[in-house]
Amino acid sequence: MKPLILTFTLIAFFAFSLLSLSMLKSDPPPLRMRTPQMLRSIHHTEGETFTVRVEANTMHSLYVHEDFMVKHELTNQTGTMTLPIILKDYELKSANSESAHITLNYQLAIEASSEAFYINPAYLSIEYEDSTRLKLPIGEFSYHFDNAWGSTLDYTLSTPIKGDYGYGPTITGHCVGVKSSSAFPIELTGISLRSKTILPNMDYLSETNKSIHPLMDLNTLLKRPFNAKNPSVSPKHLSLKPGESTTFCIPFTYKDNLGVVRYPIEIAYLDNQREKRLLIDDFPYARTHMKTYEGVMKDGVLE
């Protein structure tokens, strides 16, 4: 009798274990939504859009579906700054059974004459029908509107220099060809992407007479090695005689590990001791995330 009871007990225990395991297996993993950290520096023109790409670990959650989303905003960490945005385009694709890619294309819901706006770190906030809110860190967001076009300096070339700092392909520097139409000498005094974390390093400003393209090696163009974390300690200035042209290259110092593909370039200069600016409007200089999501990824939080 005893061996029979033991056999039944063992069978029951085995069946219970199997049932528990199968229940454990059928539990879906917690929803995870994340996005690469990017600089989005926009010199605003009416109607312009920007894109946020989100990777989720499932397609089978209400929170990845457009129909369940009711409100979209850009905010700072504490939610004290908000920028209204309008979802213009949405796409959900399944990469495989364990991941889905969501592409969210937004338009700024503000007048093109609004004040400048800067958030770092910036969060994409999505409110859902059940009042749950997704707070997703997206990187640095900078928005400007102005008409400060330089009238005595124009650009003839604007080319990014590609590179990789170990967290995916990015842009490591930029080369600009400039042409003076001033009757006075011009002195370039500063270059900016209107970012506080990706800073053109004026110490390494180098003139070149080479034919430049984006796949050239940055260190060769600068004629010395450059580390992305090098801070600027003794910025160089560049002078142009009346009517003169030149091409220069400048590397970017990265304070954070951000990706960047689209940015404006602001060149500050002195023309007969008067401060002026040349602004090259923001342009998408690269597409580097075409096949996989690369770069430093951060997770969003559902609150």
Add this chain to the structure above:
Amino acid sequence: MILILMVLTSHSLNLMASEYKTYEEVTFKSSSYDLLEDYSETDYELAYEEIDKRRFWGWRTHTVLNNVKVSYKKETMMIIRNEGTSAIEKDYTFKSKTTNATQLSASGSIGIEAKGPIQSFKTGLDSELEFSVDSKTHTSEEEIIEISIDIDPMTELKIEVYGEGKVTNGVGKLYRFFRNTKKGGWEVFTVTSQYYSIEKVMIEE
């Protein structure tokens, strides 16, 4: 009179399926590497020797290049041309859209089919090759960028497109009842990055 010739007021920075064969330059780091279209008869003969053994049913394949890095330059896009006597300042709309990152090509009797934007090799070759998952990778996204541009008289604005990719290619033979019914070369070109360079140049008279 101001004569302004706007060649394109709106331009798409698109990547089309199989367009890599139209690129101006495709450069490997080693001169001994070739795209499928540059394979010589000897290249084919040597590659076919690797898959000489017959089989009852299915494909025999040989990979010549496996995910070899490549750089490329696409045809220069001329966006705005100002043949007038005064400068123009205008907002232009660029639609940046990527429709397919992986492009295929084939030679001989190997064929390609397309279901929407996704391409695959015909007759089951696709599933025989290791990159079959990659070849189905497809992204589609669109970004609208408004850009303000000043163009001096007798000046044109061009955009040059450079990029990097990976090439996998080789040959294959299809057997049916030990009989070779199809053979040829196959190639997968995957674009991994694309960079845009803006240039303003004087129009030569």
